[in-house]
Amino acid sequence: MYQRIVIVGAGQAAVQTIDTLRRKGFTGQLTVVGDEPYLPYQRPPLSKKYLAGTLERDRLLIRPTQFFADHKVTLHLGRRVVEIAPAPGNVRLDDSTVLPFDALVLATGSRPRRLLAPGADLPGVHYLRGIDDADIIRAACAPGGRAVIIGGGYIGLEVAATARELGLDVTVLEMAERLMNRVTCPEVSAFYAAEHARQGVHIHCGAQVRALRGDAVTGRVRTVVTEGAREFPADLVIVGVGVAPADELAKAAGLDCENGVRTDAHCRTSAQHIYAAGDCASHLNRQYGRHMRLESVDNAFEQGTTVALNLLGVPTPHDKVPWFWSDQFDLKLVIVGVGFGHDTVVMRGDPGTRSFSACYLRGGELVAIDSINAAKDQMAARKLIAAHARPDPAKLANPAIALKDAL
Secondary structure, X not given: OOOEEEEEOOOHHHHHHHHHHHHOOOOOEEEEEEOOOOOOEOOHHHHOHHHHOOOOHHHHEOOOHHHHHHOOEEEEEOOOEEEEEOOOOXXXXXXXXXXXXXXXXXXXXXXXXXXXXXXXXXXXXEEOOOHHHHHHHHHHOOOOOEEEEEOOOHHHHHHHHHHHHOOOEEEEEEOOOOOOOOOOXXXXXXXXHHHHHHOXXXXXXXXXXXXXXXXXXXXXXXEEEEOOOEEEEOOEEEEOOOEEEOOHHHHHOOOOEOOOEXXXXXXXXXXXXXXXXXXXXXEEEOOOOEEEEOOOHHHHHHHHHHHHHHHOOOOOOOOOOOEEEEEEOOEEEEEEEOOOOXXXXXXXXXXXXXXXXXXXXXXXXXXXXXXXXXXXXXXXXXXXXXXXXXXXXXHHOOOOOOHHHOO
16 A cells, blocks of 8 residues: 655646545655645636636636645645656655655646747737636737637637637637637537627638747737738737647656556556646547547546546546537537547537537447537536447437437
8 A cells, every 4th residue: 555645746636646645544654746826726617718707717716725635635736746766766856855655646737839930939929728827818818909819729719718708809719720620520519610600700711820920129929821821910829739748757767658647447547556637738649549638627637536546446447438629609519529530420409509419430330429509418428438439420410319319
């Protein structure tokens, strides 16, 4: 039985690991190292309610301050781990503190990919990952200002919706030929493009950013230039071109890494006493039979639970069907499963009603669903996908037939 567990990272996966360990009877030492000076907090609201100013900072906390005292957790906040030594088993912090461990949990998350274009480091160019980023962006969101958002994925579109509601003139530049190109089918992309346009957001797909130019006097960003020398004026720029796993420490420690810290189905890394969970982990997913790295609160929550149980000596695979969500204006997109390798998309319902689903099939098996304001569909899909169900496409396409009855 392990007696000293150190968790690197202070997000959802870390909190869930702590909660499960203590609830299941772990009485040893628990230590958490987080590189931000804040208690673990929720990140999804940063691009929505918190950015809009309708959610207070203290309501972002995953657990209240007392939780960590009650669970006897030693916190090192505002500190970075600079080295992991799997043998003899310790981590070194940026203030030279050395923390010994019997078991280590890597929950280091991910970080925004940087824009590689001249001028990308100008004042007024922002990335949204943490509380401080959201505070800076919110302060720059003056009504009537011009915001250019580079990237038409979840984060970019959520920020676009929030900025528009704050009264800004908003332009989204997406280098692919459609929005949310990596995660949704063309029908869903077209629906969201139309909805954003209806709300006054200017969408430009196939827009390759070539440079950002600053004001000659202030030096702040003033223009975004795309292929073909087209110019878009900007008072602020928010870059949302994806994230990369924070796996540098794991690589330096000699752990297997490939698009994140590579783990088995039990969330165990190539070192027997080191586990990984959340955005940084590329886990062996038994549902889909391949390694995958998932960026979602639900995945971090479930993997945190799985890690804790395995640390306690209860062999537990991580085999939950993943799900994700995105709130844009009054639209709730819930994606259940992963549509990787699908060969058929069945549309369920009319997008014109603003309540419909897109069902992804591979070889006749339902592997994922995108539901837009269609809660019953996404709830039923969780069970069907987990059961490797093979629905009747004709029934699937008929919204008058409950999804659970479409077999």
